[in-house]
Amino acid sequence: MASQRKAYRATIVHCVADPKDVGLDNCYQFFEDGLLVIENGYVIDIGDAQALLKKQPKNVKITEYNNKIITSGFIDTHIHYPQTRIIASYGDQLLDWLENYTFPEEMRFSDPSYARHTAELFFDQLMRNGTTTAMVFGTVHKQSVDIFFELAQKRHLRMIAGKVLMDRNAPTELTDTAESGYQDSKALIEKWHNKDRLLYAITPRFAPTSSPQQLEMAGKLLAKYPDVYMQTHISENPKEIEWVQALFPDRSGYLDVYDHYGLLHNRSILAHGVHLSDKECQRLAETDSAIAFCPTSNLFLGSGLFKLSKLENYHVKVGMGTDVGAGTSFSLLQTMNEAYKVMQLQHEKLHPLKSLYLATLGGARALQLDDKIGNLAVGKEADFVVLDLHATPLLKVRTEQANTLEEILFVLMTLGDDRTVYQTYILGEKAFDSSL
Structure with missing residues (x-):
């Protein structure tokens, strides 16, 4: 039903597997110009915006974000x-x-x-x-x-x-x-x-x-x-x-x-x-x-x-x-920041994609809930977060000169905190909006 369908257009990244099992290149999906489609509280589609927009009913509500990243809650x-x-x-x-x-x-x-x-x-x-x-x-x-x-x-x-x-x-x-x-x-x-x-x-x-x-x-x-x-x-x-x-x-x-x-x-x-x-x-x-x-x-x-x-x-x-x-x-962003330092003190590296995994899909797997939450795969409950790359002046400057997704994620995890969370959605409904 078109009246119950909503779409969100932004840069989208989410984990689909543990990096230790499939490698860094295969553990995530990334859409620089992505579209997340929600219906009745569940993800019904995710992918490249240009391709998915053609499939949507004309009256579907589309929320567009600039300088934001959508990821799983x-x-x-x-x-x-x-x-x-x-x-x-x-x-x-x-x-x-x-x-x-x-x-x-x-x-x-x-x-x-x-x-x-x-x-x-x-x-x-x-x-x-x-x-x-x-x-x-x-x-x-x-x-x-x-x-x-x-x-x-x-x-x-x-x-x-x-x-x-x-x-x-x-x-x-x-x-x-x-x-x-x-x-x-x-x-x-x-x-x-x-x-x-x-x-x-x-x-x-x-x-x-x-x-x-x-x-x-x-x-x-x-x-x-x-x-x-x-x-x-x-x-x-x-x-x-x-x-x-x-x-x-x-x-x-x-x-x-x-x-x-x-x-x-x-x-x-x-x-x-x-x-x-x-x-x-x-x-x-x-x-x-x-x-x-x-x-x-x-x-x-x-x-x-x-x-x-x-x-x-x-x-x-x-x-x-x-x-x-x-x-x-x-803040799990701040928690990821400290996790990186814990690993550094043991002369080990914690890759930002691994950090994101631990705070999303890894947590869902630990809780035996990865069939319901943990990423934005089709059929999952639509709990997601919109992160603001320009939330603070320093974050804006730093992310603008980042050259890769991994670098952007690492900056978010190092400099990010509650100010970085622009909006939080529960079952596709807005539960927090920093602009209000």
Whole structure:
């Protein structure tokens, strides 16, 4: 139906494969003068504008952009919505940061009004940064996830979230029990999982804050609902790893704790993985679990340098994560900037096309959603972002003298931030416009 069809004309680039699998020349599609055609929230065509314009009905609405690039919406595979207001908190590494900043802030989410206001702020920030899908931690409070899903549903967002499970080694106000965590999670799964674009993730914060009994119940929950996700943290900080070893002396390592309780499967996303052993990388691959690479957080908390090539040598799925609030930006462009530096410190290069892959199609594959999102292929959900090459005077000067697509992408990833996002679209409908 022509009245439901819309087209967007601009330079278009999107990833179609992982560069490590097909090489840099075959991992993307690029249309210098491209046309993206949307109908009823889905991509129905993409290609060269001159060719596709001839196929469109005469009354189709065409939006044209100058000095802009359209690409697939960004995918954040690890972020905490309750930590939005404590981003940029000074001076601690992981365990102290939790005690001094995270736990006091998350106590405030017992107030539904506070949770609602923070969730609205969180979604506004995602949209202005071009992030169209995210895997999100709530708090221990069931209502924090109810509110999150309610507001995400109103915005037609594809979001994955879960109630934190935490029954020990945390303030009393933030602990549940093995049984209450199970029942609350079960109720949330049955209410929200696969409702519209919403998906549920069973969410033990990390091994030290869940008892063996709670992890066992989480495993039972995952067995009962095998199509839900599991999200948690792993091997972020050396002191954290030592703590896990002391709490679970019968397990062979940090990953083995989760493995023992049946928490590793093809929808398990474990954040950080900075200090994984070879054996753990192998087991992640065997279980088809994924790792969220969170460079801004790893640098901010002094956790260490993520070994991307090591994970990829074992064929472990990797997506990009901001990890707000320990992460220092909602922007996946800025996250790509820090990822490049993490690799440089290890004397390795991160090509801009690989960065774009990790923040889009790579994230979708890590989340088992690449049949729906991750690029602009025909049939995909029409979540996309319009990036402004002239968003700042410096960006304008630098991109105007760039000679290749790779150079333009690298400049965007190095100098870009939320100001670079001109518009964000969800299912083909405008969800953010920087000009308004």
